[in-house]
Amino acid sequence: MTEPASRGIAWAGAVNLVGGAIGSVVGLVLAAVVGRQLGTDGAGTYFVVVAAFMIVSQVAELGADTGLVRFVAAARATGRPRDVPYLLVVAVRPVLVAGAVVVAATWVWTIATPDAFVDVPGPLLVGAAASAVLASLTAVMLAVTRGLGDVLSYPLLQSVLLPVLRLLAVVAVVTVGGGVLAVLTAWIAPVAVVLVLATASALTLTVRRCGSLRPDPRSHSDHVPSAGDGRSGLARRFWTFSATRGVAAAVEILLEWVDVILVGLLTSAEAAGVYAVVTRCARAGEVVQQAARVAVGPQVSAALARGDRHEAREVYGLVTAAMIWMSWPFFIVLAVFPDAVLAIFGRGFEAGATSLTVLAVAMGLATAAGTVQTILLMGGRSSWQLADKSAALAVNVALNLLLVPAWGIEGAAVAWAVTVLLDTALVVFQVQHLMGLRPVGRHLWVAAASSTAVVGTTVVAARVVLGSSTGVMAGAAATAAVLHLATGWVLRDRLGLVDLVRHRSHA
Numbered sequence: 001m002t003e004p005a006s007r008g009i010a011w012a013g014a015v016n017l018v019g020g021a022i023g024s025v026v027g028l029v030l031a032a033v034v035g036r037q038l039g040t041d042g043a044g045t046y047f048v049v050v051a052a053f054m055i056v057s058q059v060a061e062l063g064a065d066t067g068l069v070r071f072v073a074a075a076r077a078t079g080r081p082r083d084v085p086y087l088l089v090v091a092v093r094p095v096l097v098a099g100a101v102v103v104a105a106t107w108v109w110t111i112a113t114p115d116a117f118v119d120v121p122g123p124l125l126v127g128a129a130a131s132a133v134l135a136s137l138t139a140v141m142l143a144v145t146r147g148l149g150d151v152l153s154y155p156l157l158q159s160v161l162l163p164v165l166r167l168l169a170v171v172a173v174v175t176v177g178g179g180v181l182a183v184l185t186a187w188i189a190p191v192a193v194v195l196v197l198a199t200a201s202a203l204t205l206t207v208r209r210c211g212s213l214r215p216d217p218r219s220h221s222d223h224v225p226s227a228g229d230g231r232s233g234l235a236r237r238f239w240t241f242s243a244t245r246g247v248a249a250a251v252e253i254l255l256e257w258v259d260v261i262l263v264g265l266l267t268s269a270e271a272a273g274v275y276a277v278v279t280r281c282a283r284a285g286e287v288v289q290q291a292a293r294v295a296v297g298p299q300v301s302a303a304l305a306r307g308d309r310h311e312a313r314e315v316y317g318l319v320t321a322a323m324i325w326m327s328w329p330f331f332i333v334l335a336v337f338p339d340a341v342l343a344i345f346g347r348g349f350e351a352g353a354t355s356l357t358v359l360a361v362a363m364g365l366a367t368a369a370g371t372v373q374t375i376l377l378m379g380g381r382s383s384w385q386l387a388d389k390s391a392a393l394a395v396n397v398a399l400n401l402l403l404v405p406a407w408g409i410e411g412a413a414v415a416w417a418v419t420v421l422l423d424t425a426l427v428v429f430q431v432q433h434l435m436g437l438r439p440v441g442r443h444l445w446v447a448a449a450s451s452t453a454v455v456g457t458t459v460v461a462a463r464v465v466l467g468s469s470t471g472v473m474a475g476a477a478a479t480a481a482v483l484h485l486a487t488g489w490v491l492r493d494r495l496g497l498v499d500l501v502r503h504r505s506h507a
Helices: 009-060 064-077 081-112 122-147 153-175 180-188 191-210 230-266 269-284 287-306 309-336 338-343 349-367 372-378 382-407 409-434 443-466 470-490 497-502
Strands: none
Touching (some): 009 081, 009 122, 009 180, 009 230, 009 269, 009 287, 064 081, 064 122, 064 287, 081 191, 081 230, 122 191, 153 191, 230 269, 230 409, 269 309, 287 372, 309 338, 309 349, 309 443, 338 349, 338 470, 372 382
């Protein structure tokens, strides 16, 4: 079937950036509602259960989401769209089996250790595990839409609709006086709705782009490196890549949430609540990186499948510069006004100000590496990423056990910052030296210098002259944003923004 023309990385990135930004803002508002209504102690219990939910949902995906993006995009790029229905079947069945195992294991665990979560009853934990599996299936379905070139379904459903439904449900619950258990139930419930919509979107798009939901009996996928013996070979290659990625993703999600759990175990639920809000604030700045990952993944996979390394390098350079230019202002504001940011979430959360500064600086530096994780995966190096993330998790846990008892949440922040920077440096070396994919152009240096000079100078001057408050922070951020946009317009060619907008993939 004839593929529609690509609308380019800038379009895909912009759509996902807007969706991700809305989701991040809604997520922060939700965290503020939880913090103000439940306090630091109740927020600690809430975030520990949310952490467990996120870990289970990521593990149950088995890496099938990333595998589908890579293999579906490669199938389209090389004229094999009828492979897609078979890939969908190959991906979904093991995820369903894994989900059933997860729910059963959770049920057995709640019976065997009824006092493990004294504040959360067993039936709610089992329900949370079942909903986490539904979230895994949602990610798998949306991966199909991404691989097929749809840039709207993922941001609309995953980044906007799900967070908005969760916020509305939680607000409704706290309005009538609901506590931690009611809030958790409200947060979990919308997952099923989004799964239904994601499934409908994936199946409809598959029929439209591939002609049928019935797998092609002639499917052999010669476009995939080391193609083998028909369908069995395709399934084997898919799960060889995806299973490795699945383990790496499990390690990755542990990296994201294990420090919150360890802070709760080694200190208190109150400290865990404060630290969880700190990490959510810092990770809100990842919206640019997430948008770039969603937009770039299929493009890089298609380029490498065709052997077009120059396009992959060009995409790498342009997107990295844009990521720096768009995300560094946010991290600079967090680093300079951490206490003012945390005051939004209620009393007691300002205790995480130092931790937020540490995380903001680390996140800014890591963002300067660009979409190296995506390039590594779309280049088929999922085993490399597994080794990287496993080493990072070991370092993170060791540093948390060493530093948290002595320094509290500041120790957790230092552990996380060191882990992120070491992991990023390793992946940059692998992509640029072992894979030989270095970014084209010097746009990223212009982006870094412009962001630091314009935004950094403005917010630091405001802090020194006017002090720190929510009003001062908002005024400084608004002023910096206007100056940053004006400077970006003047430097748009040197920043590579014009080239990014004009870029079109050959997929």
